[in-house]
Amino acid sequence: MKRTPHLLAIQSHVVFGHAGNSASVFPMQRVGVNVWPLNTVQFSNHTQYGQWTGDVLASEQIPALVEGIAAIGELGNCDAVLSGYLGSAAQGRAILAGVTRIKACNPKAIYLCDPVMGHPEKGCIVAPEVSDFLLEEAACVADIMCPNQLELDSFSGRKAQSLLDCLAMARSLLARGPKAVLVKHLAYPGKPQDSFEMLLVTADGSWHLRRPLLAFPRQPVGVGDLTSGLFLARVLLGDSLVAALEFTAAAVHEVLLETQACASYELELVRAQDRIVHPRVRFEAVPITL
Ligand SMILES: Nc1ncnc2c1ncn2[C@@H]1O[C@H](COP(=O)(O)OP(=O)(O)O)[C@@H](O)[C@H]1O
Ligand SMILES: Cc1ncc(COP(=O)(O)O)c(C=O)c1O
Ligand SMILES: [Mg+2]
Numbered sequence: 001m002k003r004t005p006h007l008l009a010i011q012s013h014v015v016f017g018h019a020g021n022s023a024s025v026f027p028m029q030r031v032g033v034n035v036w037p038l039n040t041v042q043f044s045n046h047t048q049y050g051q052w053t054g055d056v057l058a059s060e061q062i063p064a065l066v067e068g069i070a071a072i073g074e075l076g077n078c079d080a081v082l083s084g085y086l087g088s089a090a091q092g093r094a095i096l097a098g099v100t101r102i103k104a105c106n107p108k109a110i111y112l113c114d115p116v117m118g119h120p121e122k123g124c125i126v127a128p129e130v131s132d133f134l135l136e137e138a139a140c141v142a143d144i145m146c147p148n149q150l151e152l153d154s155f156s157g158r159k160a161q162s163l164l165d166c167l168a169m170a171r172s173l174l175a176r177g178p179k180a181v182l183v184k185h186l187a188y189p190g191k192p193q194d195s196f197e198m199l200l201v202t203a204d205g206s207w208h209l210r211r212p213l214l215a216f217p218r219q220p221v222g223v224g225d226l227t228s229g230l231f232l233a234r235v236l237l238g239d240s241l242v243a244a245l246e247f248t249a250a251a252v253h254e255v256l257l258e259t260q261a262c263a264s265y266e267l268e269l270v271r272a273q274d275r276i277v278h279p280r281v282r283f284e285a286v287p288i289t290l
Contacts, residue, residue: 005236006034006077008102010062010095011084011114011225012046013039015054017266019046020085023222024229026269027251027276033233036078038065041087046221047125056087062094066101076105082232084114084225085126089133096141110235113142113178114228117151122219140177144235146228147173149187160188163197163208167288170201179203180241184227200245200285207242207285211253214260222267227252230276242285250279 007028012020021037028035043054069075081102083095099111115134118126135155139145149166153159155176156169166188170181183199191197196213199206230251234244254275258268269276 004032004034005079005233006036007080007082007232007236008036008038008066008078008098009082009084009229010038010040010098011082011116012041012043012087013037014043014046016045017222018226018269019222020225023225023267023269024082024084026273027226027255028229028233030273030277031230031233031237031251033236036069038062040085040091048122048221057091059088059090059094062091062098063101066098070101070105075102078102078106078109079236080110080112080232082112082114082229083138084228085116086130086133088127089129092130092133092138096137099141110143110232111141112144112146112228112232113138114146114224115139115151115155116224117154119150139173142178144180144182144232145173145178146182146184146224146231148185148224149183152183160186162188162190163199164290166199167201167206170199170206174201174203182228182231182241182245184224198245198249200241202241206288207245208288209245209249209283209285211249211281211283214256216260218265220256220259220265220267223252223256226255226267226269245285246283247279249283249285250281251276253281253283254279 014022025035025037041056043052045052086092102109117131155173160166173181180202186197195210198209230248231244234247255272258272262268
């Protein structure tokens with residue numbers, strides 16, 4: 001029997017609704033991965049409500065929890081680390097130390113970093129020091145980086161001018177060390193208005209994927225976290241990076257269709273759970289040849 005992969009997921013937890021681990025743990029479990037959730041913050045709700053209560057986890061807790069798992073002899077079973085929303089740069093550094101510790105036990109372990117940087121206009125609030133940490137420290141350690149366009153722009157220090165420019169920017173992020181860059185959401189002048197686009201860049205090639213852009217009165221939150229979690233889960237289950245991208249796009253689209261049908265602001269993950277595992281749609285990742 002094939003072994004069930006184990007994944008340490010280090011990101012936010014919200015009591016109400018879905019963002020961070022609260023958007024991705026259940027879907028990752030549903031597709032067949034054992035998830036070890038380590039919550040960087042516990043907030044009442046995601047920050048785009050404009051108000052929340054709760055606390056940031058003390059950064060010393062991250063090595064303490066990792067050591068606790070090592071002490072029971074389980075750390076070598078960790079196949080991947082995922083990091084997302086960080087409460088502080090100190091937490092980020094503790095995660096990088098944890099990744100080093102895990103790779104010492106299991107050299108095949110993969111580290112996927114979703115560089116959640118905040119989006120003041122959207123109301124996603126992240127401490128400014130976290131962006132510097134992601135730009136300067138995390139990018140050289142991660143095996144896979146999953147920025148959105150705003151985050152890709154921050155890595156490049158400018159705004160993308162075209163799809164080819166997005167590709168060039170993703171390639172320069174790749175040159176900092178990761179083996180793959182997944183741009184979860186592209187934005188560039190001239191992009192068709194009715195499409196939601198993603199880009200995957202590796203040393204072997206580049207792939208572009210389009211899916212329909214759905215209309216929402218208020219953009220749902222947690223879509224990026226759901227995307228990076230499902231992508232990593234499928235890679236651990238044995239998909240190629242391209243197959244993992246195609247699966248993820250289809251599964252996330254199913255969640256958004258259900259969310260739209262329910263006129264819900266929060267992602268309808270429970271209602272969409274069967275379709276996360278067996279999406280009815282398929283979107284093709286098309287190689288970009290230059
Ligand atoms: N098919 C879709 N139709 C409409 N909106 C979408 C679709 N897929 C994702 N979104 C929205 O696009 C945005 C993606 O946000 P972005 O900042 O690029 O990434 P992230 O989710 O990581 O913050 C989110 O507001 C999400 O709700
Ligand atoms: C607590 C928390 N975690 C994570 C996120 C990131 O969500 P998304 O997947 O939309 O990038 C947000 C966005 O506001 C948030 O408030
Ligand atoms: Mg995000």
